[in-house]
Amino acid sequence: MRDRVWIFAGLAFFVAALTCPAWYAVANGKASNKSKPPNLELPANQKECVAPAGTMRAAHMQMLIQWREDVVRHGDRRFVAFNGKVYEKSLTRTCLGCHNKEQFCDRCHAYSGVSDPYCWNCHNDPQTVAGSRTRSTP
Amino acid sequence: MRDRVWIFAGLAFFVAALTCPAWYAVANGKASNKSKPPNLELPANQKECVAPAGTMRAAHMQMLIQWREDVVRHGDRRFVAFNGKVYEKSLTRTCLGCHNKEQFCDRCHAYSGVSDPYCWNCHNDPQTVAGSRTRSTP
């Protein structure tokens, strides 16, 4: 029973070490930013997405992988949405046809700490590319 | 000196054995045929050959081999005769164009004991072949 002090001191240190990133974030005021959602620019010309916002927020990555498999491996480009509307399964044409990558995708990804998925190693943001195109052909 | 009888008897027997084919031929009357030349049928339409008769008699085989080499291996078919006349180097067309194989060549070859040279394994006697042709196409 005389080791009780050491045992509890060790446990306290372990818990402190485990939670130190959170304390560090609190000290730097980041956690407070996290608590308020990022300023996302929504599409001006469309009111509804290919799925309800909650589904998109939780599972857009699974949907994109499903679209990828459908298009590339099965040549199936037709997506029938929850409300019966038909969309093309295309990141560039459908998603980026409404959403602005920088103002929507990138901001939320940066907020969530999952910035720069390697989609963009190959897939192009029409707006960025249009800028580079304009620059490259003066 | 007492062996002289045996020696001369042996010599006489040896000479008799050596000359026996000649005696045998005389006994059968063949040598008498040999002494008179074979009855060769000369071409009716030509008076002179590609070379004088003596040359042809002695060396027609060398000439035929020369012609063969010239024609087959050098494509040289033109023969200028001793008298300036030009002939085609051809057994069938030139030689057999005048001479009758059976009545001329074969008779002399048979008389000389050199019958059936293998020329005729491949080369054709126009007269024999003409006969066979007539027979084969009734």
Add this chain to the structure above:
Amino acid sequence: MKITRKDFLRISGLSLLAAGCKRAAESVSQPASSVRAASTQPVRWGMVIDLSKCREKDGCNACIHACNAAHNIPQIANHAHEVKWIWTEPDATVFPSAQTDFAPQTVTETKVPLLCNHCANPPCTRVCPTQATWKRDDGIVMMDWHRCIGCRYCVAACPYGSRSFNFEDPRPSIESINPDFPTRTKGVVEKCNFCEERLARGLKPACVDACPQRVFTFGNLADPESEPRQLLRERFAVQREPELGTGPSVFYLV
């Protein structure tokens, strides 16, 4: 009405049997009908290239420019790192067995357009360890760049040199990026896809539409009445190295 235990068991058994029969009937009839649909309308995309027309405008290269623009093909100065989907080589190099010593120079030296042959028996797809490249039902030898691990087995397997490896990031070498088509990234293999993305929209391949001489005739080789099949009936055609048994879908009218 009261049912006995025996009746209950009898009814449940029959219901299960009926449900089972229905599923069995469905599973038998469904594949059969899809097979039937496929056999009535089979597709094998193919191309006939008329070299005599191409020869009339030697050095044109409109097909190559169209493909490069459509598919973000980088123009890399280092020849060892070159990426190409459609390119040209001299006739005498492409068809060494179809040359005679006495053919005119205009024939032997003209440039022949080359692209992936989309073989009936593609050697490249057999060796791919990740199935990143495979043959579609419509005959297109397709690539999934998401899956490619850059092993380059397919590059070694292709007897036609139709595949290129990205030794470097291609983007700095693309003058003007077409946003509708992905660029590739360092470490993946790429090649002509017969403009699969255009076919899906009912368009013909970019090179076919771009050619001012109408050198390319694209269509369904499985359909005896298609344009390419008609040409192959009427004129003498050759394939690239047919003795290898790859069954190229690209044909050349000499």
Add this chain to the structure above:
Amino acid sequence: MKITRKDFLRISGLSLLAAGCKRAAESVSQPASSVRAASTQPVRWGMVIDLSKCREKDGCNACIHACNAAHNIPQIANHAHEVKWIWTEPDATVFPSAQTDFAPQTVTETKVPLLCNHCANPPCTRVCPTQATWKRDDGIVMMDWHRCIGCRYCVAACPYGSRSFNFEDPRPSIESINPDFPTRTKGVVEKCNFCEERLARGLKPACVDACPQRVFTFGNLADPESEPRQLLRERFAVQREPELGTGPSVFYLV
């Protein structure tokens, strides 16, 4: 006039020297002039066979009958003992690499006339141990049946099956012997001689003259203005298995 011993020796020596110089000059100038003559008028006999014309009258075989009659080719029932100078095989067999899956049957199944290719680099002549077969200056691959010992090395060397061996005496199998041409004898090899015996008389080969469709164009391949060279300039031609490097002198217009 009296000549001294010294003068005599001097004159004799000069005369001998002069005579020697004359012979040396002759021996140098003669081959040079003959080489020059050969280079101004070189000959390489060759043939162009127009398969499209031949196809129009499939099964005609007039060329084969003319050759058989001219050269006393035996008609032997036993296929293993067959002797042939010109014969036919289906297009798909002769040119397997020039076939596509979509060519019409009328093309793939028609019979193609085949004969000795009179190659520029004949493999058959290299292997002959007696020089019974050799290549003439005019390109004809010739046979000297007087020298043939029947070893059949040439039969094995020819990649075109153009040579036949006489396993039996051919004469009984010749319906009607042409006396102007020798038959062959048991134990020798034979093949097409490009009608060398007719060329010597200014005639064209028997098959050329016999063809009612004028399928065969015979001439001097070394002359750029000759008929076969003109055809080879204008139309697409193939040789049999050119990849072997034999350099066939027989060309086929497809």
